Amino acid sequence: MSDPVPPGSTASGSSPTGATPTGAAPVERAETIKAVKLRHPWRLTIAVVLIVLLVLFVLDAAQRKAFGWEYVGKYLFDIRISQAALITLELTVYSMIIGIILGLVLAIMRLSPNPVLKAVAWLYLWVFRGTPVYVQLVFWGLITLIYNSIVIGIPFVHTWDTIAITWVPPLFFISVVGLSLNEAAYMAEIVRAGLLSVDPGQEEAAKALGMSWWQTMRRIVIPQSMRIIIPPTGNEVISMLKTTTLVAAVPFTLDLFGRARDISAETFTPIPLLIVASIWYLFFTSILMIGQYFLEKRFSRGTDRGRPVVGVGVDIEPPVAGGTGGLR
Amino acid sequence: MSGATGTNPATGTAGTTEARASVPMVDAVSVSKSFGSNEVLKSITLRVQRGEVMCVIGPSGSGKSTFLRCINHLESVDAGRLYVDGDLIGYRQKGDRLYELKASEAAQQRRDIGMVFQHFNLFPHMTALENVIEAPIRVNGMSKQAAVARGTELLARVGLGQQASHYPSQLSGGQQQRVAIARALAMDPKLMLFDEPTSALDPELVGDVLDVMRELATSGMTMVVVTHEMGFAREVGDSLVFMDGGVIVEAGTPRDVLGNPQHERTKAFLSKVL
Ligand SMILES: Nc1ncnc2c1ncn2[C@@H]1O[C@H](COP(=O)(O)OP(=O)(O)O)[C@@H](O)[C@H]1O
Ligand SMILES: [Mg+2]
Numbered sequence: 001m002s003d004p005v006p007p008g009s010t011a012s013g014s015s016p017t018g019a020t021p022t023g024a025a026p027v028e029r030a031e032t033i034k035a036v037k038l039r040h041p042w043r044l045t046i047a048v049v050l051i052v053l054l055v056l057f058v059l060d061a062a063q064r065k066a067f068g069w070e071y072v073g074k075y076l077f078d079i080r081i082s083q084a085a086l087i088t089l090e091l092t093v094y095s096m097i098i099g100i101i102l103g104l105v106l107a108i109m110r111l112s113p114n115p116v117l118k119a120v121a122w123l124y125l126w127v128f129r130g131t132p133v134y135v136q137l138v139f140w141g142l143i144t145l146i147y148n149s150i151v152i153g154i155p156f157v158h159t160w161d162t163i164a165i166t167w168v169p170p171l172f173f174i175s176v177v178g179l180s181l182n183e184a185a186y187m188a189e190i191v192r193a194g195l196l197s198v199d200p201g202q203e204e205a206a207k208a209l210g211m212s213w214w215q216t217m218r219r220i221v222i223p224q225s226m227r228i229i230i231p232p233t234g235n236e237v238i239s240m241l242k243t244t245t246l247v248a249a250v251p252f253t254l255d256l257f258g259r260a261r262d263i264s265a266e267t268f269t270p271i272p273l274l275i276v277a278s279i280w281y282l283f284f285t286s287i288l289m290i291g292q293y294f295l296e297k298r299f300s301r302g303t304d305r306g307r308p309v310v311g312v313g314v315d316i317e318p319p320v321a322g323g324t325g326g327l328r
Numbered sequence: 329m330s331g332a333t334g335t336n337p338a339t340g341t342a343g344t345t346e347a348r349a350s351v352p353m354v355d356a357v358s359v360s361k362s363f364g365s366n367e368v369l370k371s372i373t374l375r376v377q378r379g380e381v382m383c384v385i386g387p388s389g390s391g392k393s394t395f396l397r398c399i400n401h402l403e404s405v406d407a408g409r410l411y412v413d414g415d416l417i418g419y420r421q422k423g424d425r426l427y428e429l430k431a432s433e434a435a436q437q438r439r440d441i442g443m444v445f446q447h448f449n450l451f452p453h454m455t456a457l458e459n460v461i462e463a464p465i466r467v468n469g470m471s472k473q474a475a476v477a478r479g480t481e482l483l484a485r486v487g488l489g490q491q492a493s494h495y496p497s498q499l500s501g502g503q504q505q506r507v508a509i510a511r512a513l514a515m516d517p518k519l520m521l522f523d524e525p526t527s528a529l530d531p532e533l534v535g536d537v538l539d540v541m542r543e544l545a546t547s548g549m550t551m552v553v554v555t556h557e558m559g560f561a562r563e564v565g566d567s568l569v570f571m572d573g574g575v576i577v578e579a580g581t582p583r584d585v586l587g588n589p590q591h592e593r594t595k596a597f598l599s600k601v602l
Contacts, residue, residue, distance in 0.1 A: 204402060208443040210435045210438045211466060211467055215466050
């Protein structure tokens with residue numbers, strides 16, 4: 001290194017620990033500090049007040065008629081409810097899987113050197129991120145009204161034949177399509193951020209080895225971007241679980257929330273059933289949050305592992321001025 | 329071998345008159361390259377013969393990296409022609425028209441040219457051995473078994489036989505750079521480009537990397553080395569080029585350029601690094 005380190009100190013080669021004046025060598029370790037710990041009386045006071053308020057709330061809620069706790073107990077494990085819970089899980093899983101795959105494709109399209117792919121991906125994101133998912137779901141529910149026949153011919157000029165579409169897609173299917181197409185737009189941004197987080201030197205090294213763009217993506221860039229992609233994807237799963245309640249817009253009603261409402265319409269017990277549904281949602285999201293905690297721990301572990309540890313600003317080159325024209 | 333053709337890059341054709349049987353490994357003819365309005369390479373002409381070790385020195389920003397990247401077609405050339413082993417880099421010439429190469433054809437050209445970077449650019453999610461065998465398997469379609477055998481041999485050659493299963497983060501900078509050299513060698517390149525391979529290393533780690541490079545030079549590899557290790561240039565280099573401001577200011581044998589620089593700019597630069 002050509003930095004102005006005092007000549008003697010380079011010999012050892014160890015890192016320059018500039019600020020250790022080695023004057024009189026310390027013989028004895030100084031006495032360990034014993035001080036009175038700082039107290040936080042307000043924290044304790046506020047905590048006590050909050051706990052008291054919480055206990056009061058719970059005691060009050062326990063004996064409040066409107067909550068209908070006996071119905072909560074009755075319906076919490078009702079077979080219709082647990083089936084609906086399963087359907088909510090299925091909606092979540094299918095929509096996320098398709099959303100992630102499509103999001104990955106969109107992200108790669110946006111970063112690809114091909115301007116056509118870039119434009120298509122951009123247009124997709126613009127539409128799907130720019131409109132509410134509720135509105136999109138209503139649209140998908142109406143799709144069979146909008147497109148009900150296939151026309152064979154020259155568009156706007158001549159028609160040879162018209163084939164009516166008789167297939168009516170199941171509402172579950174439409175719900176998954178609606179949710180996943182919307183999710184893909186958000187996943188695309190997450191994946192893109194992940195791909196961009198990978199050091200450009202990686203792509204360069206792969207290229208220099210003769211790897212193709214796609215090989216570079218698949219073998220080098222995508223695996224390294226996972227560290228960035230996975231934690232927010234966990235968030236998206238949790239978010240998706242709750243967004244599935246919007247399939248009512250399709251209208252699909254066999255999910256947890258839809259079922260809970262249907263039952264309460266029969267029994268006139270809306271509040272207990274809302275509580276039942278909430279308990280199930282909380283149960284699922286709690287599991288997901290625990291999973292996400294471990295995922296995040298696992299993937300943040302690599303933060304300083306990911307890159308060769310190199311002095312960031314190490315510029316070895318001699319300090320000749322950038323424009324050296326003046327040297328003459 | 330001979331640095332003779334490097335001695336007179338200004339004319340660029342000094343070598344041809346000797347009518348060598350073999351084409352030069354690198355033949356740059358008036359290569360220019362701009363980034364926007366910033367002309368980084370200004371009509372660079374030079375030749376590197378087979379087996380020659382050419383060292384390139386020059387201040388920061390003088391275009392050394394860009395020139396190496398052009399040889400490997402990581403950057404495209406704006407003007408002039410660049411041949412590696414007789415092949416025009418980046419383009420196909422039909423008549424007097426140039427056609428851009430397809431991505432796959434450009435990748436094909438890069439296979440034969442190894443590159444070693446200042447910051448190693450090892451793949452951090454792969455072990456040392458996996459780094460080395462990745463391209464032979466994916467690009468050359470080598471069998472995993474053969475690639476592992478060869479990779480193990482190469483790691484041993486660079487002195488890292490014991491570290492094959494280590495991840496880059498578990499290796500020192502000098503070890504990482506030697507893995508990077510092994511990785512490039514695994515593609516059996518005919519030309520190796522080094523872009524300041526020891527500049528990011530702690531001083532005590534530089535020697536091991538230079539030893540590997542020296543051994544490589546002795547084995548007859550054609551090398552273009554951007555470096556500030558004047559000792560290495562003097563001892564191993566067949567020719568030395570001093571670049572500044574996108575032009576080759578001076579070129580010749582290391583002994584001549586370092587010992588008896590002709591230009592003021594060379595003298596000024598050398599006085600700062602020597
Ligand atoms: N990709 C790029 N885009 C724009 N300018 C660049 C790029 N790469 C290099 N440059 C510029 O080209 C000049 C030469 O850079 P470089 O070849 O890296 O010099 P050296 O390796 O000799 O330090 C510098 O002024 C640098 O800012
Ligand atoms: Mg450089």
